[in-house]
Amino acid sequence: MARQAVADKRQRRQRGSISVDEIINGAFEVANEASVDGLSMPLLAKHLDVGVTSIYWYFRKKDDLLNAMTDRALGQYDFATPFVEGQDWQESLRNHARKMRQTFRSNPILCDLILIRGTFGREATQAAFQKLEKAVATLVEAGLSPEDAFDTYASISVHTQGAAVLERLQDRSGGAEPYRRSGTSVIDPETMPLIADLTEKGHRIGIADDINFEYGLNCILEHASRLIAARGEAG
Amino acid sequence: MARQAVADKRQRRQRGSISVDEIINGAFEVANEASVDGLSMPLLAKHLDVGVTSIYWYFRKKDDLLNAMTDRALGQYDFATPFVEGQDWQESLRNHARKMRQTFRSNPILCDLILIRGTFGREATQAAFQKLEKAVATLVEAGLSPEDAFDTYASISVHTQGAAVLERLQDRSGGAEPYRRSGTSVIDPETMPLIADLTEKGHRIGIADDINFEYGLNCILEHASRLIAARGEAG
């Protein structure tokens, strides 16, 4: 009697029927459905209709696969966020920062791979340097010293990344579990008159949101424009 | 013949010999050695000299245990970072922000539990509200409107948290693997004259460090002081 139980076993794949690109593509597909954390080798293998161990011929460790994904993600990110010069340096920088944030927001996987998993150890992309050079040039032309220009761009960059990361982490855990303390949260108007009023108006504490992002961005840009003004007076 | 193989088996613990506090203490000890990610139930059980499943009597899920740890971490954090009023509101806020950052830096577990794992879903602590109230009061007294005072403090809070998280994520992956591209990192002085010069002087791009933290903090405080000045003129 033939065993039907074996019927659903996958057929053996041909030699060369798996490619690095195919694996990475599949990995992004799985990550899109299950998030980067949910991406596992068995899950990916099932998605690709491949033996789990076959993946290990192309990527010796899962970490190698994630590195390859991160490289591709960085490419996407760089492509999506060029630095566009304009007549108004403030608006150029502002739009640039907004675009960066928006890219991370609309694509959490980029955020997880690039920011949270951390490209920090490795060198910055060539594309990142080009953006930096362009932005610094714009600021220098506007009247900043190269050093101040660099610090300004670095500050915008970190501000944007920080906002993106915090927001992503909020989403991650916020979606999972509301978890409210019973009553403890109530603000006593007697002892805390100021914030009792403000929180009723909808203000939120310690939350990275649009308002907060724009506010910080404004502060940085304003600081830069003051530096320019001060230089103009001195020169 | 008695079996010696069984000799190293743990003795059964007495009833009531395990307590919630003991478990949480042990969990922090393990986390201190192996990081929060490295904290596993079997590892914790071994550390406590307890059967793995015993822990599940006190915490139905690992997540519950992590929540308990986070609560304690929040207590520590709140205790370590009170808002101290002073005659100079700028220095008060600056010191407050520095203290918050320093607390996270010197205690990565706090960072992992509070910021990265995310207390975001739940309500803010009572202590957090008290700090907020005090800070807002200080700023209002300095001449800000309650709304501006709130935005300023929120901005400082998010700036500090963002800096702490990014720095922590840097450390996490940076320590694991240096990973440098061969040559690709070199900046061509021909096409990128500005940053070629600056990076040689030790500037670093996209890195959350002391300089960047202080710079952003300055921008926020400067913005606040301008708001105060503008109000003073108008009033």
Next chain:
DNA sequence: ACCTGAACACCGTTCAAGT
């Protein structure tokens, strides 16, 4: 009421094969 091992379904990774 509290503590426990066996057992299950998952995971990353290695090894010794198969073709």
Next chain:
DNA sequence: ACCTGAACACCGTTCAAGT
């Protein structure tokens, strides 16, 4: 050269006990 299942050591969690 490429694909594979069996196997190992880990993990979180459940269950049916033991005391």
